Amino acid sequence: MLHIKSVTCIKQDRCLFADLNFSLNCGQIMQLAGANGAGKTSLLRIIAGFSQPDEGEVFYLNQPISKYYDEYARELLFIGHKTGVNVQLSALENVRHWLAINGYVDTADLYPLLAKLGLVGLEDVPVRTLSAGQQRRVALTRLWLSNAKLWILDEPFTALDKSGVAFLQQRFAEHLNNGGAILLTTHQDLTAHFNNLQTLTLEYRH
Numbered sequence: 001m002l003h004i005k006s007v008t009c010i011k012q013d014r015c016l017f018a019d020l021n022f023s024l025n026c027g028q029i030m031q032l033a034g035a036n037g038a039g040k041t042s043l044l045r046i047i048a049g050f051s052q053p054d055e056g057e058v059f060y061l062n063q064p065i066s067k068y069y070d071e072y073a074r075e076l077l078f079i080g081h082k083t084g085v086n087v088q089l090s091a092l093e094n095v096r097h098w099l100a101i102n103g104y105v106d107t108a109d110l111y112p113l114l115a116k117l118g119l120v121g122l123e124d125v126p127v128r129t130l131s132a133g134q135q136r137r138v139a140l141t142r143l144w145l146s147n148a149k150l151w152i153l154d155e156p157f158t159a160l161d162k163s164g165v166a167f168l169q170q171r172f173a174e175h176l177n178n179g180g181a182i183l184l185t186t187h188q189d190l191t192a193h194f195n196n197l198q199t200l201t202l203e204y205r206h
Contacts, residue, residue, distance in 0.1 A: 001026050001181050002047070002150060007056035009042050015205055016042055020056070022200055026149070029172060029182040029194050034202035040185045041081065041154055043202065047183065048078045048152050060150070077148035081155045083139040087128035091119055091138045094127060098142060113144055118164065132159040143171050151175065153184040166191065 002024040009016045016039030024030050032040045045051045047058055049065050049072065058065045065072040085094045091114055099106045114123050117137040127135055136159045143151065157165050169192035172182055176196065190197065 001061065002183070003059040003062070004047065005057050005059060007043075007046060007053045007058065009039055009046060010054045011039075011042065017202055017205070018055075024150075024181050024183055024198075025196075026179045026181055027176050028196040028198060029176055029184070030198040030200060031190065032183065032185045032200050032202065035204045038202040038204045040202055044078075044080075044152050044154050044183070044185065048076060049073070050078075075149045076152065077142060077146045077150070078152045079139055079142060079154070079156060081158065083135045085127050085135060085138050087135070088126060090124045090126060091130075091141075092123045094138055095141050095145070099145065102146070104145065104147075108145075110141075113141060116167070117141060133161065133164065136160060137164065140168065143168070143175070149180050151180065151182045151184075153182065155185055155187065157186050157188045 004020055004022050007020045008018040020043070022030075032043065034040055042051070046053050049058070049069050052066070060068075060072045060075065063071075086097070089097065092110060095110055095114070096106050111123060114120070117140065119134060119137060122130060122134060127138060130138070136156075140156065156168060160168065165188065169190065173192060173194065175182065176194065
């Protein structure tokens with residue numbers, strides 16, 4: 001599905017990683033590990049197409065994403081370390097806005113999903129009044145609503161409690177079983193068992 005070929009990233013005259021090569025196939029999950037500053041988020045942003053590598057290329061289904069980005073973007077769901085929600089809107093308004101800008105028809109009853117994510121009674125209040133963990137849960141509703149095959153997630157467990165982490169990993173398993181793929185960073189251990197788990201560790205370069 002995804003192939004990283006000879007990718008190099010240089011930031012402020014420091015080489016974060018060089019000549020990086022790896023692949024991620026359907027049904028696989030890969031955890032990026034490494035110290036702060038090793039380049040994990042920079043690599044995710046390159047793979048998502050938000051920034052360009054200094055050398056090398058990212059391929060999706062054997063096509064360079066730099067030339068076929070519109071097609072690639074339709075297959076991609078990126079959730080960064082920041083929640084990316086509008087704190088002036090409610091949880092329900094945020095979800096409906098995300099559905100609209102991504103071309104999804106808003107026909108589903110969203111209340112049951114928000115309830116499963118622990119947002120019962122909080123669906124219609126401004127997100128700014130919610131805790132960090134609750135705001136994270138609003139952002140993570142996308143994992144249940146998106147049709148994207150490739151998920152790129154930067155610290156998805158941030159501010160979640162133990163039950164929230166377990167619930168999210170259950171969703172990971174469903175996505176992988178349906179032929180999707182996941183690339184993520186996390187400072188927490190994955191507690192669920194994933195048969196196709198890979199780990200890629202980026203070394204900090206001085």
